[in-house]
Amino acid sequence: MRDGVDRILDQWRAERPDIDPSPMGIVGRVARLHRLLDRALGDNFAAHGLQRGEFDILATLRRSGPPYRLTAGALTASAMVTSGAITNRIDRLAAKGLVTRETDPANRRSVLITLTDEGRRLVDRVLLTHVHLESRLLSGLTPEDRETLTAVLRKLLVTLGDTDPTS
Numbered sequence: 001m002r003d004g005v006d007r008i009l010d011q012w013r014a015e016r017p018d019i020d021p022s023p024m025g026i027v028g029r030v031a032r033l034h035r036l037l038d039r040a041l042g043d044n045f046a047a048h049g050l051q052r053g054e055f056d057i058l059a060t061l062r063r064s065g066p067p068y069r070l071t072a073g074a075l076t077a078s079a080m081v082t083s084g085a086i087t088n089r090i091d092r093l094a095a096k097g098l099v100t101r102e103t104d105p106a107n108r109r110s111v112l113i114t115l116t117d118e119g120r121r122l123v124d125r126v127l128l129t130h131v132h133l134e135s136r137l138l139s140g141l142t143p144e145d146r147e148t149l150t151a152v153l154r155k156l157l158v159t160l161g162d163t164d165p166t167s
Helices: 004-015 024-047 052-063 071-081 083-096 116-135 143-160
Strands: 068-071 098-102 107-115
Touching: 004 024, 024 052, 024 116, 052 068, 052 071, 052 083, 052 098, 052 107, 052 116, 068 071, 068 083, 071 107, 083 098, 107 116
Parallel strands: none
Antiparallel strands: 068 107, 098 107
């Protein structure tokens, strides 16, 4: 079984036999996978009236547990995007009635973002379709393949500095 990246690697091996293009194969496949997966996931979110970043905010609040409330700073740290991007997402979600924004009474410089009941119902619905879609997207892998891929990807992420900040 060959994919489109194999052809590219064959061409490099023919044109530049002095280099090993195998790293390009790994990075190229990861990049192609990202595009394919992102497109499928984005279509699912759009079917629910959400953008990927909006789902990320709702999901972060939902998995934080009751009262489903975090500071804007905690959301920014969790999402690893700029505070401006978080602000725009929160603005859109608040306009849709999915989150509320209020000044933290314990620290007036901080803003609390809370998932509304409507937001919680929506994220719970989208989460079901999201997990089902991801399962379908991975259906070409055996359970053992999934475990191996998970371990290898985790190892690569850790070596590149992406570690759990709470551990």
